[in-house]
Amino acid sequence: MKSKNIFWGVFFVCAGGLVILHQLGYLANVGIWSLVITVLLVPIIIKSIPQLNFSGILFPLALLLIVYSKPLGIANLSVWGVLAAALFLSVGLSMIFKRRRTPMQYKQNERYEHHDNFSASYENSGDSTVFFSESFGSSSKYLHSHDLKRADIRCSFGALKVYFDNAVPTAEGAEVCFDCSFCGVELYIPRTWRVVNNIDVFAAGIEEKNRRFDVPEGSLLILKGRLQFGGIQIIYI
Numbered sequence: 268m269k270s271k272n273i274f275w276g277v278f279f280v281c282a283g284g285l286v287i288l289h290q291l292g293y294l295a296n297v298g299i300w301s302l303v304i305t306v307l308l309v310p311i312i313i314k315s316i317p318q319l320n321f322s323g324i325l326f327p328l329a330l331l332l333i334v335y336s337k338p339l340g341i342a343n344l345s346v347w348g349v350l351a352a353a354l355f356l357s358v359g360l361s362m363i364f365k366r367r368r369t370p371m372q373y374k375q376n377e378r379y380e381h382h383d384n385f386s387a388s389y390e391n392s393g394d395s396t397v398f399f400s401e402s403f404g405s406s407s408k409y410l411h412s413h414d415l416k417r418a419d420i421r422c423s424f425g426a427l428k429v430y431f432d433n434a435v436p437t438a439e440g441a442e443v444c445f446d447c448s449f450c451g452v453e454l455y456i457p458r459t460w461r462v463v464n465n466i467d468v469f470a471a472g473i474e475e476k477n478r479r480f481d482v483p484e485g486s487l488l489i490l491k492g493r494l495q496f497g498g499i500q501i502i503y504i
Contacts, residue, residue: 282306301334311404311424320405321360322426322451329353330449330496346470346496354472354498357426357451395437401425401450410434415441420492422450430455431488432504440487448495458503460486467493477503 285302308327315323329349336342398419399408405426410418415434420427420443432455434441445452445466456462458479466473471494478501 304334305331307424315405318405319364320426321357321364323405325353325357325360326350326426326449326451326497327424347472350470350496350498351472354451354474354500358500399427399429401427417441418443419446420444420452421446422452422497423447424449426451426453428453428455431460432457436460436486436488440489442489442491445490445492445494445499447493447497447499450497452497452499454499454501455504456488456501457486460488460503462501463487463489465489465491466499467491469493469495471495471497471499473499473501475501475503479503 282302285306308331311323311327315321315327329352332339332341332344332349333346336344395412395414395416397410397412397415397417398421400421402423402425407428407430409430410433412434415431415436418429418441420429422445427450429452443454458477461484462478464473473494
């Protein structure tokens with residue numbers, strides 16, 4: 268605990284020094300808001316490195332690359348391209364470099380051994396209406412509901428995984444409403460479900476893996492809400 272306090276103390280002292288240097292004109296080519304965003308993102312990267320949380324490493328790096336594109340002389344790079352690269356690299360590296368988990372995590376989540384590749388907090392929910400939130404960190408959420416109506420997902424500056432394979436939507440279907448920005452979200456959905464994507468996307472990307480196009484009339488899941496400067500990956504299992 269003491270070492271953690273020392274780390275954050277040194278970090279914020281350095282952040283304050285950067286602001287002072289900017290005010291003195293030594294960082295004239297860097298805007299004050301760029302420094303603020305840097306102060307917010309760097310701790311995520313530092314915390315994610317020991318855990319091999321590639322989403323927590325690459326998405327903040329991508330955002331920093333976007334913020335400093337002009338000073339670095341790479342302003343011709345598209346926001347979409349940088350975020351898409353971060354998304355694909357996060358998924359690919361997570362598949363290649365699987366981290367060791369504790370015995371308790373293996374016991375509780377052994378059925379997800381091939382999917383859950385980053386350190387996270389685990390949460391179960393059995394309600395018909397649920398709310399999941401993640402900021403400046405990473406976590407996995409597991410739904411256990413026999414009459415799922417709605418799931419609200421809010422994520423900013425973080426990484427979130429949500430598993431739907433132990434949930435059953437109502438006869439009318441279920442909704443997932445997103446309020447996400449500067450993040451990476453992964454949804455694990457049964458392949459027999461019909462998914463309708465109505466998400467409002469700005470400078471972000473949505474990718475689907477293993478989707479079936481011959482799904483019979485069955486459970487309906489409607490995706491809605493907004494996604495800005497981030498990525499959502501829908502993985503059918």
